[in-house]
Amino acid sequence: MNQTTPAVEIKNLVKDFKTSFRNQTLRAVDDVSIRIMPGEVYGLIGPNGSGKSTTMKALLGLVVPTSGQCAIFGMDSLKVDSRNDVGFLPENPYFYKHLSGAETLRFYGKLCGLKGKVLEARVSELLALVDLEGARDRRLGGYSKGMLQRIGLAQALVQEPRLVILDEPTAGVDPVGSRQIRDLILKLKERGITVFLCSHLLEQVQEVCDQVGIVFRGKMVKEGRLDDLIAIEDQTEIVLKDASPELIAQITALVANSAGTTLLHTGKPRTTLERLFLRETTPTDPS
Amino acid sequence: MSDMIAISSPKGSHLSRIWVIALHAFTQLVRMKVFYFLAVFAVIAIASNFFDLPQHEGPESVGVNVLRSIKSWSLGTMTLFSMVLSIVATALLLPKDVEDRTLYTILAKPVPRFDYLAGKLLGVILLVFVSLALMDVLMTAVLHIRTSIVLEQQLAMAQAQSWPQDAIQSLRQETALHGPSWSLQGAVFAVFLRASIMASLSLLISTFSTSTLFTTIVSFMVYFIGHFQADARDAYLQAGHAGEGMIGRILSLLMSLVLPDFQNFNVIDAVIEGQTMPMLILAKMTLVGLYYAVFYTIASWYVFAEKEF
Secondary structure, three states: OOOOOOOEEEEEEEEEEEOOOOOOEEEEEEEEEEEEOOOOEEEEEOOOOOOHHHHHHHHOOOOOOOEEEEEEOOEEOOOHHHHHHEEEEOOOOOOOOOOEHHHHHHHHHHHOOOOHHHHHHHHHHHHHHOOOHHHOOOEHHHOOHHHHHHHHHHHHOOOOOOEEEEEOOOOOOOHHHHHHHHHHHHHHHHOOOEEEEEEOOHHHHHHHOOEEEEEEOOEEEEEEEHHHHHOOOOOOOOOOOOOOHHHHHHHHHHHHHOOOOOOOOOOOOOOOHHHHHHHHHOOOOOO | OOHHHOOOOOOOOHHHHHHHHHHHHHHHHHHOOHHHHHHHHHHHHHHHHHOOOOOOOOHHHOOHHHHHHHHHHHHHHHHHHHHHHHHHHHHHHHHHHHHOOHHHHHHOOOOOHHHHHHHHHHHHHHHHHHHHHHHHHHHHHHHHHHHHHHHHHHHHHHHHOOOOHHHHHHHHHHHHOOOOOHHHHHHHHHHHHHHHHHHHHHHHHHHHOOOHHHHHHHHHHHHHHHHHHHHHHHHHHHOOOOOOOHHHHHHHHHHHHHOOOOHHHHHHHHHHOOOOOOHHHHHHHHHHHHHHHHHHHHHHHHHHHOOOO
């Protein structure tokens, strides 16, 4: 496949649903276009009910667009073939509680045509990747929410897809579990896997995504490179370590003497509440 | 029909994927502990030995009623269990996958929707087959032991009454007809076919139904309709309401094509009475069973292929 072929190409997607009340039409997605190049991590953000999940379902062929097209690596996403190269983790999945972690991955692997030693090797590799080797033979009924999300991510990766679609991958997961999933997404990025992520946890999106799209009431209201979107063009940030009060005074005086420049703020940068939580709850090595 | 149902060539064959889903559905149902009902069946099969009804025939038929009772209770229980299993299990599997969103993860893989449906149906049919096979083994064993006892009793009675050898031989042959036979296996196969038809019908209903309860109730209603629709059709046509009109005949034919007609399956009662099942009836039942199962599965696919999640 040509590297210039987009991993995801959604063109003017419109999706209408009939409501049960008087058979009225509800427009869930309104003329949304998204283009994600191979290796990128794209975050689709927006409030609940803004059409994020419907956009993803249309991309996976789970709903048929009212108008517009969706393609995965150039293949029409309504064709089964397009799913050879995609892995999907839906929001709050339950999976089959009667299966163990390894059996779950085997099941999904077999659906993708894997078998024998190749399948077994893949199952072990994925369990190691999502840090569930210790729970490989435990039934999913006994898994925590974070473990379920990680086994869900592993099943999404079972056939080594080039595109992974994650719908609210950290919904309901505690900060430690959330961090693990975020680290996994970064690992996927390192491997060159394209990630299409949908979340309303903005800080997380900011940490992992290259591109961001904001949808509101079914419409794409803002889209572009994350760095471009969040940079404040007329401001500059300097962060110093172990700066003496004298140095700070000198810098402040220098700025005051410079025409057209205003010092907006000095002080100590703050850690995030999440970082603080992780620092306090992560066990430290006694040695 | 939209492109959504277009089956191209994802990795792996259709058959292997259907088999993977079927085995998974089978395992899922087994782990729901459905085989516990076999203990109930064992109790019924053994208890039916003691349901010795008062007999009005001559002394030569002593014990035959018990053999009939064993077959009647066993086949009745097999029908009940296989029907409940096929309808409830099928009605449960699809809505559960949708509710738990596991369906999304499966259809997001290169799995055509037909493979998913056929796999689920095959899993239920496999479960019904294994259940019936186990019950059949138990019934045949109980019947075999009891037939030997009855034959011994009859031999003792005949010898005490100084029956001629050819009369004894004739009695033995007649009693043996009530014991384990190929016709009895044919009757069990008929129970299996009927359950398979109902499983595929439940699959069709569950593709557009919104609840497991609705699918179960409608399926059981259709099951009962299937038993008297042939009689109702005959009575309707012979009563002259529509017998003369072409439309009436076409409508009744359409009804029998769409709703299952279990008239041919009444042969099970004849087998309980010790009659032999003709091969022609067996072949006819198999064809009828295949027709309905394939028809309902294709109809399910048609509905499911257009469904949005």
